[in-house]
Amino acid sequence: MNVMRHTIAREISISGIALHAGVTVTMTLSPAPAGQGVMFVRGDLGATQIPARYDLVGETRLGTVIQKDGASVGVIEHLMAAVAGAALDDLTVTLDGPEPPILDGDALSYLTLIQKAGLKSQGVPRHAIEILKPVSVTQKDATASLSPASGTVYEFEIEFAAAAIGRQSFALDFSPESFAQAIAPARTFGFVKELEGLRAMNLAHGATLENTLALDDSGVVNKGLMRFPDEFVRHKILDAIGDMALAGAPILGRFRGLRSGHATNNALLRALFADSSAFRLVPLS
Ligand SMILES: [Zn+2]
CATH class of the missing domain: 3.30.230.20 (lpxc deacetylase, domain 1)
Structure with a gap:
């Protein structure tokens, strides 16, 4: 780093x-x-x-x-x-x-x-935010936590009813190299049956079969676009890394996400910064 x-x-x-x-x-x-x-x-x-x-x-x-x-x-x-x-x-x-x-x-x-x-x-x-004690947030069936660790680790588990996703888990020992290889290529995904409703809410107007893995009842519509068999959980880690970057400095600690999304990720950072005994700023070495 x-x-x-x-x-x-x-x-x-x-x-x-x-x-x-x-x-x-x-x-x-x-x-x-x-x-x-x-x-x-x-x-x-x-x-x-x-x-x-x-x-x-x-x-x-x-x-x-x-x-x-x-x-x-x-x-x-x-x-x-x-x-x-x-x-x-x-x-x-x-x-x-x-x-x-x-x-x-x-x-x-x-x-x-x-x-x-x-x-x-x-x-x-460069300074990092070192996690000193566990901080956890649960919202409905989603949980996200940060806990002390020697480096930066992301662990994520998802479970979707859609058979093409099902249950997937992934752990990343974060570094610029591991991120570039294992996480950065993972694409966003969405469900075809939700698209009409999203567009009615003025969302997803730019979602195409070139930029989004699209799922319907039969599986991934644009399978040829897939880069990993477990691309969905890798993308959830990508999202979590992006959300944690809003802390304003790299985090030294272990992030764990269970079905977590942007709302829970953001609530986790708010909980972390609300407790000044849970972290400290340290120079990176
Ligand atoms: Zn995303």
């Missing part, structure tokens, strides 16, 4: 469709000053700035949405996962629409973009 804070070496842009809004959005990643963290900028809304922080999360129904001063950015979790996976600390993300483009529905699309821009050391030490 990098022991110095990093930003990107040069500005880079990409355009694509927004998963929920269905509009084309251009996203520009720019170098940022040391200590800024990740800052979203709505270029189409008077350059309103929204820091990528857990306490600015509003909506979590189908993607993590941050909001400030009447402006919001949705579905930030895949980009945030790539930022965490790249060990990138300071970054400005300017958008001319309500969400980053969904690209391939994974984090690899963003990671590739970050790698193209290159990383640049800020010459300032």
